[in-house]
Structures are given as structure tokens and as C-alpha cells.
Amino acid sequence: MATVFIPALMQNLTGSRQTVEVEGSTVRQIVENLDKAYPGIKDRLVEGNRLKSNISVAVDGEVTPLGMLERVGESSEVHFLPAIGGGSCAGVPY
Amino acid sequence: MPSKTHVQTTINGEQVDFLCEPRQSLLECLRDIVGLTGSKEGCNDGNCGACTVMFDGRIVTSCLVLGVEAEGKEITTIEGIASPAGLHPIQQAFLEDAALQCGICTPGFIVAAKALLDQEPDPSEQRIRGWLANNLCRCTGYDKIVRAVQHAATSMQETRA
Amino acid sequence: MTTTEYEPNIVLSTTEYDVVGTRPIRPDGADKVTGRALYGADVNPTGLIHGKILRSPHAHARIKSIDTSKAEAHPGVLAVVTAEDLPGTKLGGTVDYGEGKQDLAYLRGNVMAGDKVLYAGHAVAGVAAANPHVAEEALGLIEVEYELLPPVLKAPDSMGGGAPVLLEHLRTEELGERTDRAGNIATHFRHTLGDLEEGFKDADVVVEREFNTQTVHQGYIEPQNVTALWNNDGRLHIWTSSQGPFEVRGAVASALDIPVSQVKVTPMEIGGGFGGKFPLYHDPIAALLSKKSGHPVKIVMTRKEVFEGTGPTPGSNMKIKMGATSNGKITAAHAYLAFEAGAFPGSPVGAAAMCVFAPYDISNAVIDGYDVLVNKPKSAAYRAPGATQAAFAAETVVDELAGKLGIDPIEFRLMNAAKEGARRADGVVHPRIGLVETLVALRDHPHWKAPLEGPNRGRGVAVGYWVNGSGPSACTISVNADGTINLTEGSADIGGTRASVSMQAAEVLGIRAEDVRPTVTDTDNIGYTSGTGGSSVTFKTGRTAHDAAQNVKEQMIARAATIWEISPDTVELDKGVFHSRTDPELKMTFSELAEQLNDTGGPIMGRSAFSPTGVGAAYAGCIADVEVDPDTGKVDVLRFTIAQDAGKAIHPSYVEGQMQGGAVQGIGWGLNEEYFYNTAGELTNGSFLDYRMPTSLDLPMIDTVIVEVPNPGHPFGVRGVGEVNIVPPPPALANAIHAAVGVRMYQLPMNPAAVMEALRQQK
Secondary structure, eight states: OEEEEOOGGGGGGGTTOSEEEEOOSBHHHHHHHHHHHSTTHHHHHEETTEEOTTEEEEETTEEOTTGGGOBOOTTOEEEEEEOSSOGGGOSSOO | OOOOEEEEEEETTEEEEEEEOTTOBHHHIIIIIIOOTTSOOSSSSSSSOTTEEEETTEEEEGGGSBGGGGTTOEEEOGGGTSBTTBOOHHHHHHHHTTOOSSOSSHHHHHHHHHHHHHHOSSOOHHHHHHHTTTSOOSSSOSHHHHHHHHHHHHHHHHHHO | OOOSOOOOOOSOOOOOOSSTTOOOOOTTHHHHHHTOSOBGGGOOOTTOEEEEEEEOSSSSEEEEEEEOHHHHHSTTEEEEEEGGGSTTOOTTSOOOOOTTTHHHHHHHHHHSOSSEEOSTTOEEEEEEESSHHHHHHHHTTOEEEEEEOOOOOSHHHHHSTTSOOSOTTOEEEETTEEEEEESSEEEEEEEEESOHHHHHHTOSEEEEEEEEEOOBOOOOSSOOEEEEEEOTTSOEEEEEOOSOHHHHHHHHHHHHTOOGGGEEEEEOBOSOOTTTTSSOOSHHHHHHHHHHHSSOEEEEOOHHHHHHHSOOBOOEEEEEEEEEOTTSOEEEEEEEEEEEEESSSOOTHHHHHHHTTTTBOOSSEEEEEEEEEOSSOOOOOOSSTTHHHHHHHHHHHHHHHHHHHTOOHHHHHHHTBOOTTOBOTTSOBOOSOOHHHHHHHHHTSHHHHSOOOSTTEEEEEEEEEEOOOOOOEEEEEEEOTTSOEEEEEOOOOSSSHHHHHHHHHHHHHTOOGGGEEEEEOOTTSSSOOOOSOTTOHHHHHHHHHHHHHHHHHHHHHHHHHHHHTSOGGGEEEETTEEEESSOTTOEEEHHHHHHTGGGTTOOOEEEEEEOOOOOOOEEEEEEEEEEEOTTTOOEEEEEEEEEEEOSSOSSHHHHHHHHHHHHHHHHHHHHTOOOOBOTTSOBSOOSTTTSOOOOGGGOOOEEEEEEOOOOTTSTTOOOOOSSGGGSSHHHHHHHHHHHHHSOOOOBSOOOHHHHHHHHHHHO
């Protein structure tokens, strides 16, 4: 089970839990399963088919360009972070 | 429509004629009329040195000189520094010592440095820094530029010797 | 919380290379030292005319009407445009800033103001004429009726209840949640780690300080420029000096609501960017003027326009609180970061939060970040955006803690240094990093122990971190008959990356750096390549060059095998020579094989295109010696040393150059640079005379130490080097000032007036 770190401002949706163990082999599956356990979290993270443009996801320490498609391992750590740069202000291309 | 003045001048050793409005700077004339785009505009008010050219034996910021003032003068721009024989030692030193990154300030620095080394073959570091203080560089922090000028001074002295 | 047994290895990567690590002359050098290189303002297509832009003199106002008729009638004027010409924008009407359409509305709104002007310098209209002076005259004939509104200029003022509201539809976003709070706070996020309260209880010493920094500009010497030709076939060709040609293509297409395939961007040489040449500014205006006039239109900003109309880096208000035990262990850290986004959302406060405590292994931390609108230009990235402001604050507090505990400042940092396995305050675990090695390099450098005698002289040290980035990139290589290769890539070359990218391909193939002919091409001719920023090019485009070269190598090996009529499995390439493992007689150099390609099957090309992962973050640290004049407050930098973990320096001269350039920008930021606004929100120092950047006379030589702790995510160990070097200088100078005259500086810049005020208060 991967460990998902819940951003502080979303912990109201997880009963104040800071980390949650979640099944899933891609970020998409992780988000779906997280939402099943804590409804409403998917709406905070996802728009349409992708992560919201101001959110990025880091799997095992690295922000991934694949977003929802990134593979997640058995003991991976998943962090949702405010995207840095982004849009037409990019200075860091991620 | 403002009437234009016929200017006859010498640029990089060649006689050049052009027509310009009195309000056009020498920099604008060089770039937009004569077609020598090597001198750059960074500020248009004499504070960055990217437009530095030799004007009758002294360096000037060409943005603060009017095109009509070039009449009868001898002007050297960056395009006139190298010769058919090859790059000037200052140009060569800038390349070997990696004294440029984006390169936009480089023409101004090379013209200014040549003016210094032509009259003072062995300047101190402080003298070099002071002479070049009107040339702004935002990429290099000046370290490699100063070293390149020192290096060029040495190779120019060796050539003379 | 380190999990591995740690062995610092300051000496560097031990793999010897043939090309990587050498210092060849850059391939574009001859053009750049002779004035032949063509920068954006040098381009001159047939029929070129010139555009000029009318900008708001007011910091905050509603546009009641714009009358362009007199300008249009002015002899010589060929076209006039306003926001009405941008799709979806109505002059004087309300703009839809609703969810989903927000970013596009902000994009267009910053190109030309529709309903409100939000900063002095905000573009309002564009004019084109054959004579640029005529175009400028015509600006004076455009009549704009403004209804003035009060401006707000600082984050703390803007966050309060009574502040004038910039964007009426804006609601504060909290990491994915659109709250119903109106006002000027665009975003709020929070990171928490461990238990902050418990952490502070464990501390024997606590230091809490508030900091303020001012708006600062990247200061590139070349102003923004664009030349646009909207051709009769509907295709829009743009020549520009931009850090991101593909980003420009996408942004222009979005702004004008045309397909991306209709837009071609040719990257010209670029005279500096540092992050400020990513955003979209006047390109759509040039395009619209071209469409209306039927001519190519060139717009070059004046220096004043650059200061007023492009994106500087934010001013900030920050509070940092840190606690440590008497043994020197940091137990808790709290950061409050409020950054000025400018007229539209998007300050780098998120990056600042990633970096603020990143040099330290701290178990308990909370970071609150706020992105706040103010009536200033929309902020843009500036070299490690956000990290410098954050480090100024955190490294000052760290220095105070070390001082109170009587611990040497480098030793204190080593005691708490983040290492592989430690957690950043936002929770992400550090991979292999080189902070310890960088600190050791400083500690063991002769500068740290050199005597510093004389009154009012002091020495300071600080460190900084930058995440570094990557992104999509592409590279193609074609083999020439003489054994050289043509390498095509799409990364705008700001500082010499053509060289570092070429060298990586040369290394793979066993040829010389001089045997590579690199070209930075336009958006029609290479796969999507993300922009030159985030210290990413030597990493991502170096990687695609490396992989494209591997691709060439495989095909050349197969070709040699065909020629020798043996299996490719037995053929190897070693130091530029193909040979058979099984038959030592069979040997061919790279150029000997290249010569035969057309007769043995045809040309060989290699390619690679993807988004490389495996980014390595970078640390830098610096030591500054200063002398403070107690009568004027002027601070002279006597000696400066910067150490930085580059992973592997592909071209050491250019790595040194990045370190020196960033350090000097940091020195300027620390000691002098700021935007001066009057109370009406007008910029009063928009020139190089009054926005005073360091000159050669202000500085000593900048000594560099390249530390190499290889990044396991890159074939040569590369870590991006372009940015982190700007981060530690301001706090190092602040700490040096304290050592010199005993005052702590809590604001940037630490200019003579600020230092005098601090000295006065000390008395």
C-alpha cells in the first residue's frame, strides 16, 4: 500500500489524518481509492481527467511530468504539492 | 514629414553615406539605416554601454550621439574590430576565457576594452574595472571579463615584443 | 531522519571523461564576439514596420473609454489595436474570470487591459507605423478616460479587510478548493510536518523575526522584443528573444484563439532572461498590428517599459521562527510567507515554501504561503524564484541561533544539514544531495580562515537550495560524411548551453566537442521542447542529446557490422573507434565509417524525445567579507567565495560563470536593488541610472568552488547549475554586516539608508 501525504488544508476531509495508506498502481488509482475512503478529495485534486493546473504530484520524492499516469509502487510515498511556476509564469518548467 | 540630412562619415575604415532625421541617434542610424546591428540598445540613455563605439578616438555611448553628429567623423564599431587575418586578441581572449554568456553586452565591452588597451597596454585590475564601469553585464558578474582583458593585454604585449 | 550511513565525498565525481569536464570554445562564439549574432531586435524582414505601446500611467483605474480615432488618422500610422481586438475581451466590460477560464482571462488581461488597469505600465493600446518615432507620436493622440481607484502596494496592506480589490471575481484558492473569500489573496497553502508546538517546547533557544523585501527586476540588458508577421496564408510567424519558444507559441495561440499549428516561433539569440522572458507580453499586440496593417511589425521595449511592463520578482513580508537545543539541534521551524503576485495571481511563493528550510533536517515544521495581489506588474520568475527571499529570512535566523548558542555558523549548519533520506518541510524526501559536501568545501576554503583585520569589517556565510526542473525536450542528430555531426535542438541558448549539450553527444560518440554543429531551431522543426529555465537545459536537453547520440551509436555499430559482415553484437565503439571484439584486425574510426554511409545503406540520424526524470536538486553556499562605512552605511564587498554542487560540471567555465553571475545578482539584490514606488503607485526609478545594478567597479573577483556530488538520475551526474547561486548571497551579506558592525538587517535591500537606520537604532 502506498502512503499518501495529505496536504494540511485537506486534512479536514480525512478526519485530520496526515498520512493515509492507499492501494493503487497509478496516481489515478490512488486518487480514486482515496476518494472512496474520503469523499470530496478527488474534487479538490482533479479537474476533468487531470490534476488541477495548480497542483503537482511527487511520487517517491520527484515531481512527475506524468501526473495521474505516474506509476506508484508498493511502498511509494505520494505528495500533492502546490505547482510551482505553471501557466505563463513558468520559470521552472513543471 | 521631417526632412532628412545627408551624413558622410567613415565607419570601420570605409566611407559611408546615409540619410537620417535629426532626431535619430547614431545608434539608430548604425542599426536601422547602415545595417550594422552589432551595437545593441539596452537602455537608450547612456547607462548600460551596450551601444559603445569609438568616435574620433574616444568611446561614446552611441545612443547619446545624434546621427547627424557623425558627419566627417571616424567611427569604429564591433564589426570593425576583427580583421581579415582573424579575431582581435581581445575577442580571442573573451572566447578562451568564457567571458560571455548571453553575449548582448559583449560588443560594447570589446570596443571599450580595446580603447583602453590601445592607450594603456598594462592596466591594473582596478583600472580595468573603473574603465569598464559604464558597461553593464548581468550574466557574468564581471570576473571573467576582467580576466579576459588582462589576458588580452598580455597577448597584445607579447605580439608587440 | 537519515536512514543511510553517511559518507560525505567532497571530492567529486571520479569518472574521467574525454569531453565532459573540458573547456572548449563555444560553437556560437565567433558570431557573438564580432557582432554578427542576431538577437531579436536585429531581425529585419521585408516591409518591416514598428509598433509602440500605450501604457497606463495609473496604478489602479477603471477604463471608461478609449478613443483611438486621432491616432488612426495620424499620417504614417498603419494600425491601432486595443483589448477589443483580443478575442473574448470587451473594453470597459466585465471580464469573465470564472473557474477554468481564469488563466486565459488573466493572460489576455495582462497583454492589454480591458476593464481595468491594474498597474502603472499596464498596456492599453498598440500603434504601428513605418517610422518608430511617428508611432510614438501617435501614442500621445490616443485618448483614454480613466476612473481612478486607490492602489495597494504591499502584501500586508493588501491582505487586510479594507484593501482596494483588484479582481472582483477572485476567490481565495486553497490547494484545489475555491473558497468564497473575496479580496486580494489569490492562494493560500500550508505544509505541516511533525508537531510544531512540541518542537518548540524542546527548544532551549528560539528566534522569531519579521522580514520585508522589495520588488526587484531581473535586469537583463536586452529589452523584450518581438517581430510578428501575420501572413496572407493565415500563418503567424514570430521572431523573438524568448526563453521558451514553444511556450510563446502556445500562449500566443491561446491569447489570439488560433490553432497552435498556425504559429511558428523562431528563437533569436537572447540577451539574458533569468526567468523574465518566459511570460507573454507584447507578442499578441505585434501580431494584431501585423494582421491589421499587412506588414511585419517589430516591437522593442524601452528600458522604462521593461521596468514597468514586464514581470519583476515579488516583494515579500515574511515571518520566520526557529528553535534549537543548547546542543545545536534545530527542533522546530515556522515560516509565514506572503508574496506580492502583482496584478494577477502567480507569485513563486510555492517554490519559496519548498526551499525555505530545505538545507535543514527538521522534524517539526509549519509553512504558510500566501499569493497576494497588489497594483504592481504581474510578477515573473527570477532565478530560483522565491528561494532568495525565503533564504534571506531563514539564513538570518539560523545565523542568530548559531550566535546565541556560541556555535560556529558552518558547524551549526553541518550539525543540522539535510542529507539523503531527510524530509523537506513539505514532506518530500531528499534523494542524494550535496549540501554537506558544499558546506565542507566552504569550511575548508582558505577564505573561511583568512584573517580579516580592520574596523567595521566582518565575514558572513549562508547556504541556499533550489529544486531544479526538467520538462519535455527533443534532439536529433545527423552524421556528416567527414565524421562531424549536426545536432538540432529546441532549447533557447541563454548562457552557452549549445556547448554543454553538444559536449554530451560528443562524449557518447567519442568525437571532439568541435565536431558537433549544434543548431537551436524553431518550433516547426523539432519536437516540443520546454523552455530554458529551471536550470533544466544541460539536464534535459543534455539527456536527449545523450540518448540521440546513443541512438546514432547503435545504428553506426549495426552499419559497421554490415560492412564487416559480422554480427552487431560483437562490435563496440570505444573512444571514437569501432572495432570487433572477436577480430582485432577490424577497426574503423567514426569519420572513416561516416564517409561510407551513403554507399552502405544511406544516411544515419539519431533521435530522442521525452520528459527526462531524475532531476537533482542543488545547494550553494557563500562566504562574504564586507566593510561597512559607519558614516554613510555603504557596504563594500571585499572578498566573495561561492561553492555549489553541480553534480558534474560539463563545461566548468560556464558553470563557474553561472555561479559568479548569480552571486553578483544576489549581491545587487542584497545591497541595493529595489523598485521605488510613490504613494500613487508610480515607479520612480525605471532606468539603469536609478535602478542601480552592480558594475565592475563595485565588485572583487568572485572565487568559485565546483563541488561534484553526482546526480544518479543523469548519465553524467548533472545537476542544474543556473539558479541556486543567487540564493545565499543576500543572507551571507546580512550576516557579514552583523559581524562587521553588530546590527541585524531584516529588510532588503541593505542599502546605505537602511544600514544607517539600523546603526542609528542600535545606538
